[in-house]
Amino acid sequence: MADESFLHNCLFFTANRLSRAITKIAEEEFAETGLSPMYGYLIRLAIGTPGISQKELAEKLSVAPSTLTRFVDKLEARKLVERRVSGKTVQVYPTDKARGMEEAIRRASRKLHDRYDAILGEESSTALTETVLKASRRLEQS
Amino acid sequence: MADESFLHNCLFFTANRLSRAITKIAEEEFAETGLSPMYGYLIRLAIGTPGISQKELAEKLSVAPSTLTRFVDKLEARKLVERRVSGKTVQVYPTDKARGMEEAIRRASRKLHDRYDAILGEESSTALTETVLKASRRLEQS
């Protein structure tokens, strides 16, 4: 068997692998909401701060502005959020339909959390999430 | 400021964030090879085990088989690998052109590694990579 340690030693590789694994699980748990997890979180942010600007959404979700435009396009098409233009910014509001889904979204988040906690152990899972968050913050500003 | 702890507590979210951050850095460091990092690693695997099957490549890189087909398509189009069909499997061989790039790919990997080690600290970087690998393994088989 050839040497493949260069993969397992590489954070680029392992981080992407983790991301694919957890994304798959998250999609399964969010399936019953009819949303993918990212959209669920966007809606939660919009419900938490109605009128939040797209810039803020992009920052909080840490995606590129153009990506956020696409997300909001889709949610708007599904009548889950509304855009209101105010000068050069766009404010995003949840619709009643979105508010009606809030509980389901929370449930899915909880189930996702429970599921990976069960696999990884509650302690390690929390620790991992924290470590990963810190690392991504440091890598982002460089 | 509204509560956004549900994002920072969520491994789906933090793992994706890390993945995007490290991917960006990896792409920068691999830019001089003219390849994206995944392709670089695929080539390294093909050089390490000439004739490796696509199935094995997909497993080692932990991507879906269909994804691997697309990767090999692109590398073949660029004359960096050759396919040889053998029964129901396809064997992948590196071309001379690919071998000529090996050193550059290794250099890029090293630079990538050095760069995130510098940001995160060598110790934590190694620990993080290990933890992340273990977690992804566990999540994959569930």
Place this chain on the structure above:
DNA sequence: AACCGTTAGTTGTACATACAAAATTAAAGG
């Protein structure tokens, strides 16, 4: 008030990635 740099958002385009279904071929059981 006309100008210019900065900020927010959008659009065109491209890439990585996946799933499901189809194609191909090997293997196994009668």
Place this chain on the structure above:
DNA sequence: CCTTTAATTTTGTATGTACAACTAACGGTT
């Protein structure tokens, strides 16, 4: 040997995500 089953790969299609280039609006300077 023929039929069914399993394994490997490919193809069609869809989603997430980004960058670069563009548009529009704001804020300050002359």
